[in-house]
Amino acid sequence: MGEKIVTGQDYIDSLKGRDLQVYLFGERVEDIVNHPIMRPSINAVAETYDLGVTAPELATVISPFTGESVSRFLGICTSTDDLVLQNKMQRKLGQNTGTCFQRCVGMDASNALYSVTFEMDEKYGSDYHDRFKQFLTEMHTYNYVVGGAMTDVKGDRSKAPHEQSDQDLFVHIVDKDEQGVYISGAKAHQTGCINSHWMLVMPTMRLSEADKSFAIVGAVPVDAEGITYIYGRQSCDLRAMEGGHIDTGNNLYGGQEAMVIFDRVFIPNELIFMNGEYDFAAMLVERFTAYHRRSYVCKSGVGDVLIGAAASIAEMNGVPKASHIKDKLVEMTHLNETIYATGIASSYQGYPTDSGCFLCDDMISNVCKHHVTKLPYEIARLSQDLAGGIMVTLPSEKDLNHPKIGALIKKYLKAKDDVSTEDRIKMLRLIENMTLGRNAVGYLTESMHGAGSPQAQRIQIGRAMQLEYKKRLSKVLSGIEPEDSRVALDELTGYFARVFSIPK
Ligand code: SF4
Ligand code: FE
Secondary structure: OOOOOOOHHHHHHHOOOOOOEEEEOOEEOOOOOOOOOOHHHHHHHHHHHHHHHHOHHHHEEEOOOOOOEEEHHHOOOOOHHHHHHHHHHHHHHHHHHOOOOOOHHHHHHHHHHHHHHHHHHHHHOOOHHHHHHHHHHHHHHHOOOEEEEOOEOOOOOOOOHHHOOOHHHOOEEEEEEOOEEEEEEEEEEEEOOOOOOEEEEOOOOOOOHHHHHHOEEEEEEOOOOOEEEEEOOOOOHHHHHOOOOOOOOOOOOOOOEEEEEEEEEEEEHHHEEEEOOHHHHHHHHHHHHHHHHHHOOHHHHHHHHHHHHHHHHHHHOOOOOOHHHHHHHHHHHHHHHHHHHHHHHHHHOOEEOOOOOEEOOHHHHHHHHHHHOOHHHHHHHHHHHHHOHHHHOOOOHHHHOOOOHHHHHHHHOOOOOOOOHHHHHHHHHHHHHHHOOOOHHHHHHHHHHOOOOHHHHHHHHHHHOOHHHHHHHHHHHOOOOOHHHOOOHHHOOHHHHHHOOOOO
16 A cells, blocks of 8 residues: 655655556557656646645645644535635646646545435435545545546547447446446546546536436456456657657646446445446536536646746747737737636636535636636647747757767757747747647547537536526516516525625
């Protein structure tokens, strides 16, 4: 079991010597920790621990189970402040890494499961909530990384899980005995799965009675028997294999996604938190996405880095004062803060569930994530505008270091007198990394599809938009309906009940 993890280095050490089945480029990876493509993603997770050391008020909480300090990523929110502090931590970590630090899925899944297990027990008299608290106690004792595995590979999108010609296209129970259940199936693009110690496996969508065997939630150690990981390659990932440190753009940090394949993986009874209660699958998915869609304020932290890079390159080019450049930086900041504002608004509008765990506002969380599917693309476009075409026609680091042509590059790619050509290239490579390279995976495409693609947010916004109430507002003011048909504040439900609630 080892010692409690406190620092980033403790965390890195905890990953050594594990026997995981990880494949990349057609080969099994033996040394994950020192693999040049994987290490930046490990460094990003390590940063979540180091922030806990340097800013404990931001990145740690006191565990109600152990009484000791643990990562905020393992905390259960018991106030709106807790929800807001998650967002502040996410923004800071986005700033520190310029990429995805991979821990929010487990954090958001834990909070969702905390309340859903409580409500399942209330309905069915089960003991999932106590089991889950027991699991959290174990996680807090060692301060582990818990990942979440939700997105099934899904097969034919028009069919329910039980209708698929190959049932393994959704993770499901294939066998059971006195001790527990066995699951098979695959989860796609799982963020940080290999960098976690444990994984929470959950259903991906609303389920019906016929899908009962797909209604399974459980915790599995990442190195459980029967799990295979196939590492997702990322744009420009091979640059990390070239041995330099400039062409990668961000040599220290990167994200990680992999496909996780379960082949009869055993989950013992004490680690099962849903088993057949298909009627709670939608609640679990919706609460998870409510948390997770405002967790995407992480992108505002990443956006801060990109805005800084755009401002820096303008300065290096000698044009920081040009009015159109200042205006573009203002526009980037406006878009970036729009993401942050909606994320923390969702947290500030949080409310307690029956379990005592606070849930954030679903409507604004979806608005936040919907912004995230669009605004980073515009911020990235403006950063490329400020960078200039040289960002994609730059010579390589090896050319820069070449005894003959290196001097030519230094001479002809010089901009301002007091800025070295090498520094200018580094800044351009960072912008390339974030808008076209490895970290564009996190900043752009992951912004589009992570935590649900844009249409998923539009569906939720459509469900929660309370048009009947809005129509009555218009009918009363236009004189179609009498004034006494106004809806009183205490009759309001859903989103508007939260909008008008007065914090106590
Ligand atoms: Fe966290 Fe953002 Fe990465 Fe999702 S994309 S795990 S919210 S850092
Ligand atoms: Fe994500």
